[in-house]
Amino acid sequence: MKRSVLRNVGIPLLSLAVLLGLWEAIVVIFNVAPYIMPRPFDAIRAVTDNWSLLWPLVLGTIQETLYGFACGALLGLGLGVVMAKVPFLQRSLYPLLVLSQAVPVIALALPLVLILGFGRTPIVFIVVWVVFFPVAVNTFDGLSHVDQDLVNLARVFGASRRRTFLQIEIPASTTSIFSGLKIGATYAVSGAIIGELYASDGTSLALYQAHANANLNAAGVYGTTMVMTALGISWFLLVVGTEVLLTPWQRRSVARRALFRRRADVVVSTVQH
Amino acid sequence: MSPSTLLQLRDVGKSFAETVALEPTSLNIEEGSFVAIVGPSGCGKSTLFNVIAGLTAPDSGEVRLGDQVVTGATGHVGYMLQKDLLVPWRTVQDNITMAARLTRRVTDDDRNEARRVAERYGLGEFLRHYPSALSGGMRQRVAFMRTLVTHQSLLLLDEPFGALDAQTRLEMQQWLLQVWKETGRTVLFITHDVDESIFLSDRILVMSPRPGRVIADLENPLARPRTLDTLTDPEFIELKSRVMHLLHGGGA
Numbered sequence: 314m315k316r317s318v319l320r321n322v323g324i325p326l327l328s329l330a331v332l333l334g335l336w337e338a339i340v341v342i343f344n345v346a347p348y349i350m351p352r353p354f355d356a357i358r359a360v361t362d363n364w365s366l367l368w369p370l371v372l373g374t375i376q377e378t379l380y381g382f383a384c385g386a387l388l389g390l391g392l393g394v395v396m397a398k399v400p401f402l403q404r405s406l407y408p409l410l411v412l413s414q415a416v417p418v419i420a421l422a423l424p425l426v427l428i429l430g431f432g433r434t435p436i437v438f439i440v441v442w443v444v445f446f447p448v449a450v451n452t453f454d455g456l457s458h459v460d461q462d463l464v465n466l467a468r469v470f471g472a473s474r475r476r477t478f479l480q481i482e483i484p485a486s487t488t489s490i491f492s493g494l495k496i497g498a499t500y501a502v503s504g505a506i507i508g509e510l511y512a513s514d515g516t517s518l519a520l521y522q523a524h525a526n527a528n529l530n531a532a533g534v535y536g537t538t539m540v541m542t543a544l545g546i547s548w549f550l551l552v553v554g555t556e557v558l559l560t561p562w563q564r565r566s567v568a569r570r571a572l573f574r575r576r577a578d579v580v581v582s583t584v585q586h
Numbered sequence: 587m588s589p590s591t592l593l594q595l596r597d598v599g600k601s602f603a604e605t606v607a608l609e610p611t612s613l614n615i616e617e618g619s620f621v622a623i624v625g626p627s628g629c630g631k632s633t634l635f636n637v638i639a640g641l642t643a644p645d646s647g648e649v650r651l652g653d654q655v656v657t658g659a660t661g662h663v664g665y666m667l668q669k670d671l672l673v674p675w676r677t678v679q680d681n682i683t684m685a686a687r688l689t690r691r692v693t694d695d696d697r698n699e700a701r702r703v704a705e706r707y708g709l710g711e712f713l714r715h716y717p718s719a720l721s722g723g724m725r726q727r728v729a730f731m732r733t734l735v736t737h738q739s740l741l742l743l744d745e746p747f748g749a750l751d752a753q754t755r756l757e758m759q760q761w762l763l764q765v766w767k768e769t770g771r772t773v774l775f776i777t778h779d780v781d782e783s784i785f786l787s788d789r790i791l792v793m794s795p796r797p798g799r800v801i802a803d804l805e806n807p808l809a810r811p812r813t814l815d816t817l818t819d820p821e822f823i824e825l826k827s828r829v830m831h832l833l834h835g836g837g838a
Contacts, residue, residue: 463671469639470736471661472688480688484675560675566719568677 351532359525359536370518371540377433377505378548381440385501386494389445393452393493403453414446418504422511429512436508436517443504447496455489456482491556498552502545592617592772593638593740598647600633606797607633610646613791613800617739620766620773622783622806623791624829630798631776635742638774639665651740661689664733664741664771668748670725672717678704678728679713685736696735703731707765723754727761734769744776759785763812780829784822785812792832802832 333353339345340352347355360367392410396403418439425435459482467477509519518537525533561569591614599610608630615621623631636642638649640660649657656662672681682700686692704710709727717725726746733741746762747755759782766773777783783790784806792802808821816822 460669460671462667462669463673465641466665466667466671467688468641468660469663469665470685470688476688480684481673484673487675562675562716562718566716568714568716570714 348529348531351535353535355532356535356539359530359532360540363533367518367521367537367540370516370521371544373516374502374505374509374518374541374544377436377508378440378501378544380433381437381505382444382497382501382548384437385441385444385497386448388441389448389493389497390452390490392445392449393456393490396449396453397456407453410446410449413442418443418507419511422508426512431512431514435512436505439508439512440501440504443500444497447500448490448493451489451493451496452486455486458489459485487556487560491552491560494552495549495556498549499545502541502548506541590617591615592652593774594650595638596648596650598634598637598644598649600630600637600642600644608637608644609797609799611800612647615740615772615774617772618770619788620775620786621789621791622775622777622787623793624777624780624783624833625793625798626778626795626833628798629793629795631793632744633798634793635665635744635774635776638740639663639742662738662740664736664738666729666733666741666743666746668745670717670722670729672725672728672732674717676716677713678709678715678717678720681717681728682731682735684732699735700731703735704728707731707761721754722750723758726750726758730762730765734765734771739772741771741773742776743773745778746775747782748777748779755782760812762786763810767811780826780833781817784808784825784829785816790825790829792829794833802829804828 336350336353340350351359392406396406421442422435422439425438429435429438463481463485464477467481472480506519509517510523513520518541522534522537522541525537557564593613593615595611595613597610597612598608599606600608611634623634625631633642637644640649640656640658640662643658647657648655651662654662673684676684679697679700680687680692682704683692683696686696701710701713704713707727709724709731712720712724717728720728730743730746733743747758750758763786775783775786787806789806790802790804791800792804793799794801804825806825808816808819808825
């Protein structure tokens with residue numbers, strides 16, 4: 314266990330440190346001017362020094378991402394299910410979904426502002442727009458590839474369609490669904506930032522960065538980028554963590570006793586060993 | 587229909603497009619018997635099973651179970667394939683209670699029964715394991731327990747040991763005979779292994795392809811209990827030779 318923690322956390326942290334070291338080295342060796350590329354330490358300090366100013370903006374971005382991701386994931390799940398279950402809707406909806414993703418997100422922002430005005434709503438809308446697609450496609454794929462023999466077995470046992478769906482098809486698709494959610498999570502923060510740049514009503518993380526840029530504050534620009542990146546990674550890790558919690562069978566050979574006990578009080582006493 | 591007939595097929599036939607998968611077939615299966623169906627691939631064995639299980643509606647004929655007509659209806663047989671079809675996200679115990687979970691709420695009685703069956707048949711220590719932790723033979727045993735606790739009197743087993751190595755397969759056959767003897771279920775067992783069909787059954791139906799049909803219905807005279815010696819018994823060899831000839835032409 315200790316060893317795997319070291320491998321799973323230690324190695325990524327090490328490569329991050331190497332990346333920052335490379336950045337530092339490039340600035341020093343090539344003598345890059347600070348208004349083009351500051352040192353990583355200066356970029357980090359630009360963040361910590363202005364944290365009280367940045368924090369409300371970061372919170373705003375988190376909220377937009379949260380709302381957009383939640384709505385986008387639900388919409389994607391719903392569309393994936395509907396397409397997998399109704400062939401007519403699959404044929405009619407799938408091309409529209411692909412079309413929706415052919416629209417450049419930036420080109421989507423301005424019409425959205427015209428329709429919805431400046432503020433949170435168009436930003437959340439953009440996040441929904443970039444999140445729902447990978448979730449819908451992966452949910453659809455997962456449900457379409459459930460082993461038909463397993464579905465038939467459920468039928469032979471006399472299962473209703475609803476129970477077969479909930480007990481067999483959905484759990485059998487979890488890996489695919491989480492693939493969609495993970496891709497969606499990496500897009501979500503980017504979507505929110507693009508939205509903020511075009512549609513926010515005055516204060517936002519993206520506009521903060523634009524101001525820093527206008528003031529020739531390179532450290533502020535780079536620092537904000539680092540904050541945005543950290544948000545994106547955190548969001549992705551949150552989804553991965555949820556997957557790990559919800560799919561214990563992927564990593565364990567024996568169910569946790571706590572999990573098992575809840576479902577079978579009577580049995581636990583006899584299988585202590 | 588004699589009082590001890592559990593399953594009765596009357597002129598059950600099925601075609602897919604131009605292909606006759608199963609010629610109109612009539613059969614009576616006695617309650618508590620172990621009937622093996624042997625034949626090459628494409629002889630309609632699986633079609634026959636799917637019709638009995640209700641997965642496939644026959645073009646003609648009638649399926650009766652006890653005194654009920656069950657043609658085209660599901661939920662009245664136990665069913666098991668070569669693929670164990672255990673769900674990886676459930677523990678062994680929860681896989682055994684799967685049929686209950688698919689039709690109603692799982693009760694403590696279901697869990698206790700799963701535990702009893704697992705303990706009785708040597709998997710009591712694995713109740714909390716996920717299927718990925720089990721060997722092929724153990725997985726098939728769990729799949730069979732899942733079939734057993736459906737409490738259906740008729741069990742359809744479609745090459746359940748087909749994917750196992752010879753050693754494990756022989757163990758599983760002996761194990762199956764033990765369970766069958768203790769539970770008194772009626773078993774229809776598909777295989778293309780002639781030895782297996784003779785070792786296990788009371789009666790052997792030999793099928794042939796294009797069109798799929800039953801070409802012979804043989805009583806199996808071998809005494810029970812069957813042991814390793816059964817496999818070299820002269821009667822065994824004689825019956826085997828008959829079935830082989832039926833399967834590969836040349837008459838019996």
